[in-house]
Each structure stands twice: as structure tokens, then as C-alpha cells.
Amino acid sequence: MLSEATKATKRRYYLAHRENILAQSRDYLFANREKINAKKKLRRQQQLEKARLKDKADYQKHREKRIASARTFYRIHRNEILAYQKKRRTAHPALHIARRYKLAQEQYEALLAFQAGRCALCSEPLEKSGRTSESAHVDHDHETGIVRGILHRRCNLMIGQAGDDPDILEAGAAYLKKFEVGPK
Numbered sequence: 001m002l003s004e005a006t007k008a009t010k011r012r013y014y015l016a017h018r019e020n021i022l023a024q025s026r027d028y029l030f031a032n033r034e035k036i037n038a039k040k041k042l043r044r045q046q047q048l049e050k051a052r053l054k055d056k057a058d059y060q061k062h063r064e065k066r067i068a069s070a071r072t073f074y075r076i077h078r079n080e081i082l083a084y085q086k087k088r089r090t091a092h093p094a095l096h097i098a099r100r101y102k103l104a105q106e107q108y109e110a111l112l113a114f115q116a117g118r119c120a121l122c123s124e125p126l127e128k129s130g131r132t133s134e135s136a137h138v139d140h141d142h143e144t145g146i147v148r149g150i151l152h153r154r155c156n157l158m159i160g161q162a163g164d165d166p167d168i169l170e171a172g173a174a175y176l177k178k179f180e181v182g183p184k
Contacts, residue, residue: 120149
């Protein structure tokens with residue numbers, strides 16, 4: 001700790017030489033701006049990494065407790081959570097599509113127009129038999145996230161249940177054709 005006399009002496013010196021001290025400080029900052037910014041950036045990255053590691057350690061330490069707590073909360077509030085999610089999806093379908101599939105409303109509408117308002121798989125109109133364009137589902141590759149088309153819910157579920165594997169779908173079509181009786 002500095003004594004009061006030393007503090008007073010330093011203060012008097014600073015006040016007497018303030019302009020020179022500030023000028024030197026400005027000159028140093030200007031001459032070494034990149035070096036200073038690089039140090040700040042490195043320090044910030046180190047702080048973020050340290051915080052990330054601490055968060056990860058805390059999560060691992062309390063993982064089971066957090067999971068149990070989340071499951072209990074979900075079990076208690078399941079109906080409310082599902083109702084809220086459904087409400088958001090139906091109230092803002094464009095936001096849901098944009099967030100989930102990275103597909104803007106204009107892109108969605110263009111894709112729907114390109115398909116002439118029909119399912120990309122079965123070619124039936126999306127409005128047929130109570131299905132509306134709101135109930136149409138965006139089909140996408142689960143590995144790449146690339147949107148393939150807009151399908152009826154049942155068509156999209158069929159592809160999903162087959163694990164997006166064309167061999168399984170072809171085998172399923174061959175199986176059905178084996179038992180086909182007369183024209184449809």
C-alpha cells in the first residue's frame with residue numbers, strides 16, 4: 001500500500017505533467033493499435049474458453065440433476081408446453097418454416113408454385129381431402145438440411161419412416177405390386 005504522502009506526490013506530478021502524459025499515451029495507442037487489439041482479442045478468447053470449460057464442468061457435475069428436473073417439469077407441464085408449441089406453429093407458420101428449414105416465405109411460396117400446388121411425391125393437390133397448404137409439410141434431408149419439396153403429411157411420414165432410404169421404398173413398392181389384384 002502506498003502512503004498518503006506518496007499518493008499526494010504522484011498526484012501533484014500527474015497534474016503538473018498531465019498534457020505530456022496524455023500525449024505519450026495517445027501516441028503509444030496510435031502506434032500500437034493492432035498489437036493492443038490483438039492482445040485484447042486473445043484475452044477475450046481465453047476468457048470465453050475458460051468460461052466455456054467452467055460451464056461444461058458445471059453441466060457435467062449437475063447433469064443428472066438437471067435432466068431429472070427437466071423431465072419432471074415436462075411431465076408436469078406437458079400439455080401446456082405442447083399447446084404453446086402448436087399455437088406458435090399455427091399462429092406463425094412462416095416463422096416456423098423459416099426457423100426450422102431456413103426457408104423464407106417467398107421461397108416457400110415459389111416452391112409451392114413450382115409444384116403447381118401439388119404434392120411433390122403423389123402429385124395430388126395439397127388442398128384435396130381436407131388437406132390445406134397450411135398442413136403441407138416441408139420435406140428435407142435430415143443430414144444436410146436441404147429442402148427437397150413440399151409434401152402431404154402422409155407422404156412425408158412415409159419417407160421418414162423409411163429412413164429416407166430409396167431402397168426400402170422401392171422394396172415396399174415391389175412388395176405391394178406382388179399382391180396387387182386387378183386395376184385400381
